[in-house]
Amino acid sequence: MHLEEFAGGNSFFHRLDPRVKFITFVPYVTAIAVMQGIKAPFVGLIISAVMILAAGIDIKKVLNRLIVINLPILILWIFLPFSYPGEGFFSIGPFTATSEGVLHALSITLKANSIVMATIAILGTSEIFSLAHALVHLRAPVKLVYLFFFFYRYISVIHNEYTCLKKTLTARSFRPATNMHTYRTYANLIGMLIVRSYERSQRIYKAMLCRGFKGTFPVMSHFSLKKSDIAFSATMALITVIIVII
Amino acid sequence: MHISEGVLSPAVLAAGVILSAAGVAMGLKKMSADRMPEVAVLSSAFFIVSLIHIPVGPASVHLIMNGLVGVLLGWMAFPSILVALTLQALVFQYGGFTVLGVNTFTVAAPAVTAYYLFSCAIKRNDNSSLTALAAFCAGALGVGLAALLLVLALVTTGEVFINVAKLIAIAHLPVFIIEGAITAFCVLFLKKVKPELLN
Amino acid sequence: MEQGENIIEIEDLNFAYPHEKKLFNSLSFSLKKGQRVGLTGHNGSGKTTFFHLIMGLIKPLSGDIKIFGKSRKDEKDFYEVREKISLLFQDPDDQLFCPTVEEDIAFGPLNIGMSHDGARAIVKMTCEKLNLTGYEKKITLRLSGGEKRLVSLAAVIAMNPVCYLLDEPTAGLDNGATERFLRYLKDYADTYIIVTHDRELLKNAVDMVYKIDDCKIIRV
Numbered sequence: 107m108h109l110e111e112f113a114g115g116n117s118f119f120h121r122l123d124p125r126v127k128f129i130t131f132v133p134y135v136t137a138i139a140v141m142q143g144i145k146a147p148f149v150g151l152i153i154s155a156v157m158i159l160a161a162g163i164d165i166k167k168v169l170n171r172l173i174v175i176n177l178p179i180l181i182l183w184i185f186l187p188f189s190y191p192g193e194g195f196f197s198i199g200p201f202t203a204t205s206e207g208v209l210h211a212l213s214i215t216l217k218a219n220s221i222v223m224a225t226i227a228i229l230g231t232s233e234i235f236s237l238a239h240a241l242v243h244l245r246a247p248v249k250l251v252y253l254f255f256f257f258y259r260y261i262s263v264i265h266n267e268y269t270c271l272k273k274t275l276t277a278r279s280f281r282p283a284t285n286m287h288t289y290r291t292y293a294n295l296i297g298m299l300i301v302r303s304y305e306r307s308q309r310i311y312k313a314m315l316c317r318g319f320k321g322t323f324p325v326m327s328h329f330s331l332k333k334s335d336i337a338f339s340a341t342m343a344l345i346t347v348i349i350v351i352i
Numbered sequence: 353m354h355i356s357e358g359v360l361s362p363a364v365l366a367a368g369v370i371l372s373a374a375g376v377a378m379g380l381k382k383m384s385a386d387r388m389p390e391v392a393v394l395s396s397a398f399f400i401v402s403l404i405h406i407p408v409g410p411a412s413v414h415l416i417m418n419g420l421v422g423v424l425l426g427w428m429a430f431p432s433i434l435v436a437l438t439l440q441a442l443v444f445q446y447g448g449f450t451v452l453g454v455n456t457f458t459v460a461a462p463a464v465t466a467y468y469l470f471s472c473a474i475k476r477n478d479n480s481s482l483t484a485l486a487a488f489c490a491g492a493l494g495v496g497l498a499a500l501l502l503v504l505a506l507v508t509t510g511e512v513f514i515n516v517a518k519l520i521a522i523a524h525l526p527v528f529i530i531e532g533a534i535t536a537f538c539v540l541f542l543k544k545v546k547p548e549l550l551n
Numbered sequence: 552m553e554q555g556e557n558i559i560e561i562e563d564l565n566f567a568y569p570h571e572k573k574l575f576n577s578l579s580f581s582l583k584k585g586q587r588v589g590l591t592g593h594n595g596s597g598k599t600t601f602f603h604l605i606m607g608l609i610k611p612l613s614g615d616i617k618i619f620g621k622s623r624k625d626e627k628d629f630y631e632v633r634e635k636i637s638l639l640f641q642d643p644d645d646q647l648f649c650p651t652v653e654e655d656i657a658f659g660p661l662n663i664g665m666s667h668d669g670a671r672a673i674v675k676m677t678c679e680k681l682n683l684t685g686y687e688k689k690i691t692l693r694l695s696g697g698e699k700r701l702v703s704l705a706a707v708i709a710m711n712p713v714c715y716l717l718d719e720p721t722a723g724l725d726n727g728a729t730e731r732f733l734r735y736l737k738d739y740a741d742t743y744i745i746v747t748h749d750r751e752l753l754k755n756a757v758d759m760v761y762k763i764d765d766c767k768i769i770r771v
């Protein structure tokens with residue numbers, strides 16, 4: 107299972123310190139998410155699009171992601187424009203769309219797309235483990251970060267177990283349909299996955315004990331700030347302030 | 353089940369962050385170092401489970417199984433669901449970082465509720481139809497309550513979302529029954545194969 | 552520690568998993584410093600379980616497990632055991648839980664109080680011994696089966712143990728890797744128990760073979 111689709115590369119964004127990524131990303135997307143109107147999200151959309159281009163990642167893949175993200179927003183476009191009282195903007199049959207409604211839907215669309223693009227450009231260009239590592243250095247609870255490490259570590263192992271189980275089902279002519287047999291079969295498969303995961307976790311804990319684990323998690327450090335990291339932080343701080351004041 | 357970026361009001365987003373932070377803190381307190389691997393690997397398992405498509409008529413639905421997560425992990429469902437949603441936001445950009453608080457609370461709070469309401473009945477060994485019924489309710493309540501919280505988040509943001517909210521509620525009806533049924537079968541399976549998991 | 556001194560002495564050990572029938576019935580076994588031992592037995596005879604009992608990961612119903620001349624009963628008694636005896640798990644995925652190879656190898660040394668620089672030096676040295684140089688920064692979950700096996704071995708070696716418990720160490724290794732592994736054993740390890748079904752390995756790497764049979768361990 108390949109989850110880190112954008113992490114490979116050698117652009118400016120790929121080389122940024124992961125700690126800097128969080129420190130700049132969180133205020134930036136928060137500002138976009140909470141600002142009213144369409145000006146702020148519009149600026150955000152342009153900045154995020156520039157970041158995507160600068161990150162030198164496969165634009166086609168990014169567009170595919172954006173399509174998936176915009177499907178639920180399409181549903182909002184069906185309802186929102188017609189839910190506001192006010193000036194008629196256009197009408198379809200008995201329904202009248204108001205300009206307030208259209209602007210609101212547009213604002214949501216701009217916000218969602220700019221935040222998603224920023225996520226891909228800033229966070230998506232790092233290995234997941236190094237992002238999690240950065241969180242330890244940003245004083246996130248070590249227990250939570252270790253939980254994330256282990257959780258991510260075993261996804262591919264369990265995914266393998268799932269595909270094996272699924273194959274044995276298919277080999278024995280199981281065809282999913284809308285009936286109780288299907289649901290019971292899936293339930294057994296899920297139950298099996300849970301049991302195996304539980305048993306594996308018990309073995310993992312034993313392996314930790316064997317290597318002297320006594321309840322505290324060791325942390326290895328290896329980050330250092332570069333000039334470009336500081337320059338990026340300053341630029342992003344400025345952009346965020348602009349988004350807030352316009 | 354999650355809401356996209358850019359929809360909810362700042363107040364709702366902030367409430368989500370605060371409530372989830374409290375839940376996660378509680379869960380981390382309950383999670384002793386020896387249970388961390390268990391919570392982690394079960395989270396990986398539920399992450400894989402959430403990618404399974406279950407056919408319903410011509411369409412298919414994704415499972416959430418938060419009721420079962422709650423029954424198995426109690427308060428530790430909060431950190432478990434937080435890491436899973438964080439990964440989703442990171443690699444698929446479903447949900448997203450600004451709505452992480454709201455989404456974590458919408459999925460995890462029903463899980464903890466299912467834990468308090470049904471785990472006693474599920475753990476009993478004397479009556480397997482009672483166990484199955486309790487498990488069905490845990491699964492159904494998990495999604496049902498999550499859908500309700502989602503509707504609440506939307507409607508608190510603005511009354512203009514009321515129609516969308518209704519649509520979400522209706523769309524979850526089949527999921528409600530399927531989650532209940534699968535949770536019930538799953539618990540019966542666990543009782544047979546690995547009873548200590550439910551103790 | 553002198554050659555010939557007792558490392559493991561087990562007397563009259565009884566064990567059963569909850570709700571299962573007895574797996575070990577008044578089993579006795581001993582291992583001295585310098586002994587290189589093979590352990591066989593059919594699937595499910597309890598080889599892995601036997602190792603877990605020695606490491607204190609599960610507790611016997613009754614009997615005496617004496618390690619380095621001291622009876623071990625509580626969790627705390629086993630802290631010292633785990634620093635000096637290393638267990639290689641049957642499935643390397645159970646053992647490689649850290650994000651990168653480097654962190655995984657360093658996990659044990661850091662736990663027993665070594666400094667970061669010390670741990671890093673050990674990582675480097677161990678990787679050199681096993682021909683794993685260049686793997687330090689690799690993500691453990693993306694290694695191949697054989698690579699995982701070698702790295703989990705490196706993690707065990709990094710503890711510099713007095714005695715190794717190796718649960719099917721060469722399963723999944725190709726000829727080259729198996730040879731490197733054997734060479735490592737010859738050069739650096741003098742006391743170990745290997746669980747294996749591989750006759751070649753038994754011929755090349757051990758001096759005596761034991762078998763779990765009928766809930767006991769017997770010499771063959």
Ligand SMILES: Nc1ncnc2c1ncn2[C@@H]1O[C@H](COP(=O)(O)OP(=O)(O)OP(=O)(O)O)[C@@H](O)[C@H]1O
Nearest residue numbers: 568569571574592593594595596597598599600601
């Ligand atoms: N956690 C457990 N709970 C209950 N029974 C168990 C547990 N672990 C192992 N067993 C059972 O104990 C027996 C011995 O298992 P063990 O893993 O020690 O065998 P083994 O000799 O290592 O087998 P293999 O050659 O397949 O690795 C088996 O019948 C197994 O089903």
Ligand SMILES: [Mg+2]
Nearest residue numbers: 598599641718
């Ligand atoms: Mg075994």
